[in-house]
Amino acid sequence: MSDTFPAPTLAEGRFADRHIGVSSADDRRTMLDALGYRDLEELIDAAVPAGIRSAQRLDLPAALGEEEVLAELRGYAARNIVKTQMIGQGFSATHTPPVIRRNVLENPAWYTAYTPYQPEISQGRLEALLNFQTMVADLTALPVANASMLDESSAAAEAVLLMRRANRGAAPTAKTVLDADLFPQTVAVIRGRAEALGFEVEVADLSRGLPEGDVSGIVLQQPGNSGRVADQTAIIAEARDRGALVTVVADLLALTLIVPPGEQGADVAVGSTQRFGVPLFFGGPHAAYLAVRQGLERALPGRLVGVSKDARGVPAYRLALQTREQHIRREKATSNICTAQALLAVTASMYAVYHGPEGLRRIAERTHAHARTIAASLTDAGVEIVHESFFDTVWARVPGRADEVISAAADAGVNLRRVDADTVGISTDETTTDEIVAAVAEALGVPVLRTDPEDGIGTYGAQSDALLSSALVRTSDYLTHPTFRTIRSETQMLRYLRRLSDRDLALDRTMIPLGSCTMKLNSTAEMEPISWPEFAGIHPYAPADQTVGWRELIAELERRLVEITGYAGVSLQPNAGSQGEYAGLLAIRRYHLDRGDAQRDVCLIPASAHGTNAASAVLAGMRVTVVANTETGEIDPDDLAAKIAEHRDALAAIMITYPSTYGVYDADVREVCEKVHAAGGQVYIDGANMNALVGLARPGRFGGDVSHLNLHKTFAIPHGGGGPGVGPVAVAEHLLPYLPGDPQGPSADAGAGGAPETAGVPVAATRFGSAGVLPISYAYIAMMGADGLTRATETALLSANYIAARLRDHFPVLFSGNRGLVAHECILDLRELTAASGVTAEDVAKRLIDFGFHAPTLAFPVAGTLMVEPTESEDLGEIERFIEAMIAIRGEIDEIVAGRFALEDSPLRNAPHPAAAVVSDEWSAPYSREQAAFPLARLRVDKYFPPVARIDSAFGDRNLVCACPPLDPEVLGLSDPTDTELASGAVATEAFGE
Known part of the structure; x- marks a missing residue:
């Protein structure tokens, strides 16, 4: 190791040098000179304790170039066999609308964004997540939904813990009862949580009523593991009478047709939104959801987007009730949900926006119609089906023939579910066609009934006396907000997604110097294969x-x-x-x-x-x-x-x-x-x-x-x-x-x-x-190779120490190790400056927005500080831009200390400054519009203006609104509230801002 890195292979030179921002010898020399080290080896030896250093180089394959790793991944992909997936069990094939796939899943404006803890620069993704919450709340008929969970099974486990916390009247020894018709993977995950925390879980057939004993909560599923759709009103009422809370694991697509959990009396609903346009992905990532009745919102795990207002009175979005977050509450936290599934939640919400309530219902009706055709064909041929009331899943009794049927279907290109030696499960979805239905029927050895699967669509309940009780047919409306009813063309959808992404600051625009979060380059070559x-x-x-x-x-x-x-x-x-x-x-x-x-x-x-x-x-x-x-x-x-x-x-x-x-x-x-x-x-x-x-x-x-x-x-x-x-x-x-x-x-x-x-x-x-x-990390490691990975670590340390050294005279660095060095991040201590000026770390975070930066990590791990991590991906020019911004902000703090501005009238306390504020006819601030918007000359090119001013967090928590707010056409200056320009709450925010 030395300041002159080992000569890279051609492959490594093609990628590692592009991934690592500080790749030139001149830039490294500039940074090392500022730190007082001859070479990088000397810096690393000083910073990293000798007692932990590895003596051996990483034993990894030689680094590959982008085309080489894509070819290697093509080889892995070719060894998978893609069949029509009718296994079900909570996972369904789906069509991701290309406009959403290209402009959300594959768009760095969405996938490189960080958790929206700085809401002023996150209004686009916050609106998308609010759409998600509204979608879930409407479909489940429960008023408050969170902004996504990790997957359906762990969400169900979180719901069990929520019920135990919220049911204060239950005895400490009260058990949780799981219906026998839950997916087996969900039962397994819940049992694991219960065993760790020492409470009893019982699995019982709840169609026969509750078992004896004290019960804190029950978990039902609709439709069940077996595909059964049941009227759960009676068991829910019995549970409530026994003092238990009720969770229903519900399929959102089915809820467009059947009575939702909230209308049957459930307290909690959980489930997956995967079939709303999110690929199967061999199991994930998929956004789960969790919705609750009124009164349980403050016990809700995960993140919750709420509506508040900014300093100018403009409606704005933010994460609500953040004091529930585990990193704040630590050992008092009630959940360890840290990473949600925001990108996938955005995808699912946009699927609902694109299709609207009528489109979702048509997809559900078509899915059910194909299942109905399969069931009718089986019954007509004398094959027993396990349940006569179902949505998309039919279980067929084929005594001793399950393996034979599964094999025959696989030969025809279809995967079915082997329930046991005598039972086969068939699950339809939006990708199911007449030809697929015919192939399934042939594998089961029955002729397919040649009925039009579109027959009866829209009369799901009326035709189904033998299939579905009329008590289960949904009559209530859903997705009534204009967001879900006005965007239908691809042009509208494309522009809506662009408007939202333009409101945000993500890694595709700027360095995100978040300590402990490592916001590094996610290369296009790494991302490409996941959509194959x-x-x-x-x-x-x-x-x-x-x-x-x-x-x-x-x-x-x-x-x-x-x-x-x-x-x-x-x-x-x-x-x-x-x-x-x-x-x-x-x-x-x-x-x-x-x-x-x-x-x-x-x-x-x-x-x-x-x-x-x-x-x-x-x-x-x-x-x-x-x-x-x-x-x-x-x-x-x-x-x-x-x-x-x-x-x-x-x-x-x-x-x-x-x-x-x-x-x-x-x-x-x-x-x-x-x-x-x-x-x-x-x-x-x-x-x-x-x-x-x-x-x-x-x-x-x-x-x-x-x-x-x-x-x-x-x-x-x-x-x-x-x-x-x-x-x-x-x-x-x-x-x-x-x-x-x-x-x-x-x-x-x-x-x-x-x-x-x-x-x-x-x-x-x-x-x-x-x-x-996982192909992303595979590609990253493969393209970096052993030397590239080591160089990345060394460069992360170099960059963090350079920032610490350049800013130490302006903002004290709180902790350091040997010879005043830090690791890959540093903590800037603002507490003395706060005491002298009143300027808080939050003020600095908000002012950085005016400089076009996402803030460092605020108030963690020490209150009153900022934790900065540049990562190895940022080049010296971007690092210098951040340093320049921080020095300029220190100058503004000094102006407050000197008495030029009162704190409340300073650019720091009034930051960030949206364009609407800067161009307003009213400007009473003692500093100029130029200082507000263009504190540095370079900002005159490609200036980012936040869509809102500083958001009032306390107002949002006192007035909790967690679904899309109604639009007021008079306030908006529009005569028709169904105007296509009212596509979203964000359009409302934009209009209010003007």
Whole structure:
């Protein structure tokens, strides 16, 4: 290693040099001179403790170029077999409208955005998520829905925990009852949560009534696992009479036709929105939903978009009730949902916008009509169907012939579900055609009834005395907001998506210097393969011989992550960093239980740890004890020793974020690990900051027993506005048996790459979680190669230290390690400036918007600070632009201190400045419009104006509105409220702003 990087291969030169922003020797020399180091090797040796450094170079295949990796991925894709997917079980084939696929899923304006914690620069994606919430609330007939969950099964588990929290009248020993007609993967995930937290779960046939005993909540499914559609009013009423709350796992498409959970008396509804235009993706990422009745909104897990107003009184969107978030509440949090599925929620919401209520109903009616034709054909031929009331799924009794039927259907290009040796499941969807129905009938050995599947569409209830009770036919309206009723042409849709994306700041416009979030380049070559049908069109429960390519890719990615981390094995099932934490802690817990150490339930967490750790520990059934840090940011050795001594017999684990969220490497991390091991505990090293370790150190080699990674941070999967994420969990040899198990239960075939089945608790609905985005990280690692990955880490450290050095005289750097160096991020301390001027870190964050920047991480991990992470992708020019902005802001703070401006009249407190404010006839500020909008000359070119001024968060929480607000044509100056220009709440905001 030296300042002159090793000569790259042709392939590496084609990609790594493009990925790494500071790639020229001149730029590196400029930065190293500012830091006072001869070369990069000397800087790294000083910054990274020698005790953790890896002696060996990463043993990875030679770096590939973009075309080479795409060819390799084509090879994997070709080994998958794409058939018509009629397996169902919560996953359906769907048509993603091309205008949505190209302009949302494949558009960096959407997929490179960060979670909308800075709402003024997130109005576009916030509106899209508000559309999602409105869609879910309308279809479920429950008034409040959140902005998405990770998947259906984990959402159902979160609903169970919500019911237990909210049902204060239930006895502590009250059980949760699951209907026997739930999907098996959902039952498995709920059981895992219950076992960790120590409450009873019973599975019962609720069509026969509630079992005996105290019940805190019940979970039903509509339609059920068997396809049955039932009137659940009676069992819901019985549960309410017994003091229980009720959750219904509901299919949103079915709810366009059948009575929704809210109208049947349910308290909570959960489910997946996958069939609303989101590809199968071999199991994910898919946006789940969770909706609740009035009174439960403050217990709602996940994120919630609300409507508030800005400083000028203009309606504006923001995340509401953020104090519920786990990183704020830590061990008091009620959920460990961190990454949602924002990008997929946006896709699903736009699917509803594009089709509208009439279009969704037509799709549902067509789907049901094809299922009805299959059922009628079977019945006419004497084949028994299990239920006569269904929506899209028919179970056929074929005694002893299930395997034969499955095989015949597969030969005809169709995958059916093998329920058991005597039963076959057939699920229709919007892609089902007459030809597919005929192929299914032939596989079952029956003639297809030659009825027109369009017959009777629109009279679903009237025709179905034998199929569906009239009590189940939906009569209430839904999706009444103009958002869902005015956009029908592709031109309208294209412009709507463009208007929303133009309101946002994402990585395609600017550096996003968020500490601990690693907003790096997501290259187009990495993103391209995920839309290929051979990857996107595979059902997660498809037969193993049809998913060879997927399994080979996953196995190879697992092997490379094992090499990078130094552990013995890895599971890719967790579909968020929070889920990876949870899975790792469950592995530790199961390990202790199997050794007879059930009393080991204390988890030590340093104050410098990642904010989600404590919530994950609690939800894994552990008690949290905080370990202090020293003034310089390291783990306090005396407090650690005292806490170990106090809890020695009960010590389960310590969770160390490394480098810490304070932005420093703890030099004594090996000693910390050894002390915990000596006391019988396990060491969890949070991999959220793996961006500062790859190629330099392996957590599995310097003391870790388990780590989770964030593929959406270190390994290039984009954040997508708050999801998708992937949080693989990597473990040492002794924890391999406790990696997350298959939610479908032990299967005959071995795991990916021949790995043995594991006995661990499943944390997601599918074995490989959000598999659909794994080609991104595979391509990133393949194109970077060992040297490219190491260079990326080194450059991240160089860039962070350069920013710290350039800004230290303007904003003190709170923590640093050896020789005043930081890791890949630094914390700028504004507390003394706040005391002197009144200017807060939030004021600085908002003022950065006027300079065209997303703010650094605000008030985490220390209140009154900003945490900055440039990543390796940013070039020196962009880094200098950020430094220039921060220095200019310091100058404005000095003007307040000098008395030139009162704080309330300053550009900082009034930031950000939307165009409407700057061009208004009324301008009373003591500073000029030019200073407001163009504080630097370079901003005169390509200036970003936020669509709203600073948003009043408290107003939004006091006046909680979480669905699309009604439009007032008089206020908007429009005569017709159905005018196509009223396509959305955002158009309303735009008009109000004018």
